Amino acid sequence: MKDIKQTSPFFRTNPFFRVFFREIDRMTGSTIYLFTTLIGPLISFIILLSVFSDGVPRNLPVGIVDLDNTNLSRKIGMWIGATPEAEVIKHYPNQREAYQEMKEGKLDAVVIIPDGTEKHILKGGNETVQVFVNNSNILKGGFLQKGIYKSLATLSGGIKLQVAMKNGLSENQAMDKIQPVKLQQHVLFNPFGNYSYFLLTALLPLMIVLFTLLASVFAVGIEVKEGTGPEWLEHAGGSLIVALAGKLLPYTILLFINAMVMNVILFVQIGTPLQGSFAFLLISELYLIMTYQMFSVFLVSATANLRLGLSLASAYSMMALTFSGLTFPQFSMPLAASIFSYIFPFTYWIKIFISQAMRGEAIVRALIPLACFLPFILLAVIFLPRLKRLLKEEKYWGKI
């Protein structure tokens, strides 16, 4: 790039390109820049992708206390172990030993089959199987409940079916009798119940948001801290707009490349549904990055302090996931918290992503959240005069 700068008079004289190349020179001077624009995002993508490579939790450890020890009770154990969610790791002679292992963290659920289960059932009576699920992790608890409940209910239904057929009903008649109303479950937009779609589609863009904020606050804030503002503005021919555009563009390009890598991971690697317009998603990603860059400019202008700006930027990105409502929905939050959730552009991004990737809604529906990025940019614009003062006046410099 240096060659272009030296050979072509246009790049040497045009204020925008003077700032652009000045920034690239600065970026080669410290590992911080390379880290926040390329290495950091890629490392996080790789780690997160590998953490969630399973898609759904499988084979959670279950212990069985079989006090009956009959064909039926062994069948119960096998059926539970055959579900994808659960794996029977051990049989225990009594409940106490099983609970002890649960306390040591070796079991997530204990199933107790009482003595006489088979005998009672063959006589036409019923028997209760106690299931104790460690629900301190509600994700694991939910998956185990689903797996264990399903296998026991199926067994129970099978026993009823046999009884009914013994009494002379056809299989269809028997089915009608044992389950008069059946519930058919349809999961919209996430047909495989895949938990990693759900988390990665939020966590990967969150990483891009985080690095956008850090890189941009640092790039602008360091000029204030080191008092290089006048020289920066001089390169831009005195225009702050040109100065910012030239400075931020290299980051926009690099972070957008990260967004492309993210798209490949999401839509190709893990197979997230892409029902709507990919072009619209790309434009939104670019717009998201630019919105957060402008918000970074606002943070530096408002705080006049690089370190404080970075601390706020960190908090602003860390909280974005919680308040996006993806993990815990906004309508279940207290009013103050659900209002607070609207001060994060990320919240609107999640809406755009769900609308265009998962649901495939008409683009019109995604335009409203997209328009909500605008106020954040305007906020930065309002603070531009103050930023110019910070850059020019020495009394603001050197603050840590």
Place this chain on the structure above:
Amino acid sequence: MTGQFYRTEMRNIRKDSGAILILIGALMIYPLAYSIAYKNEVVRELKTTIVDLDRTTTSRQLIRMINSAEQIEISRVAVSLDEAKNDFFEGNSGGIVVIPQHFEKDILNGKQTNVSVFADGSYFLIYRQLIAGSVKTVGTFSAGIEIKKLMMEGKTYDQAEEMRDPLVTDMHFWFNPSSGYGSFVMPGIIIIILQQTLLIGIGMLGGTAKEKNRDSFMVPAALKKGGVLPILFGKTLSYLTVYAVNCVITMVWIHSWFNYPDRGSYLSVLMLTLPFLLSVIFMGITLSVLFKRRESSIMFMVFLSPIVVFLSGISWPASSIPPVVYNLAHLFPSTIMMPAYLRIRSMGVGIEAIKHEYFLMLLQMGFYFCTAAVALYFSARHNARKGNNSVAILSETEQK
């Protein structure tokens, strides 16, 4: 000697608004903000659209039952699936339940009938609540019909009840019976917040010291035989003082205010937390010598926070993380701390049930103690050699 270094480090913290924000302020802001967002713990009264294609007494009876489920609130009874779909896409409901035509007739004729539920899989908790609520209601409704029919055949109520479900599943959800979201994630999130703020805060103090060449007075002391130990102890004690207060705020106050799990004894919590904090502090001091600038620790470490959350096994089960990745994650004290701490807090186990993790924790503490001492020694030698020039410490770390 230790006392002198302790006072120096306490003064460094006190005089640095950036360090105070991270080491004290963040410990109030993050736990409170997240806790307020999760204050209602569960998603109740999820707005649901019903499509009643039958419009009979029986279908209305089912609608009333669904409406009384705690998870569901019927926001609209639609006459066609299209109407319900529109309602859903406009964001007025979280899912759709469809009661088919001839619902009542089929039930009276003893034919099986299908109720369908369409749940929004793009939001995990919404999907989960709607499915749970409708499975329960439709199951109860179906059982009621079965019992009525069996009683018509001349069985007593008790007999009918027994015949209806030969193998009864009695599910018990231990340690978080209501599946509260805050109670599930917050105890672990607090541990991550303690760890990450400590690492970043210590890194910031280290980077500042290097920028200002503040530690140069320690050089003569550090280079004496065994001389780094008083410095290490002094620094460690000062961070420990601050974090003792933080632990009371987050682990006691926040827990009792928001009713987070608190079943273990405080003695066990203290016995586990102490080596955890020491481990984190030693790790922080080790890393702090690498940071050249005041901002470096934020730039290089903030991105790890959300990643460490998912590596620690709080929400995504550790057994579903690829073993290589999970083993590497043991570099972070939180990975060892998390399972042990959560068992103490949510299951109320004593220290004997976490022996394994405790041993690992002590081992890790010893390891980071050594690395911290070595790091401080090399950092001092580097300072001595370079005199007053505050330059990169990188060459030193390469020698290691």
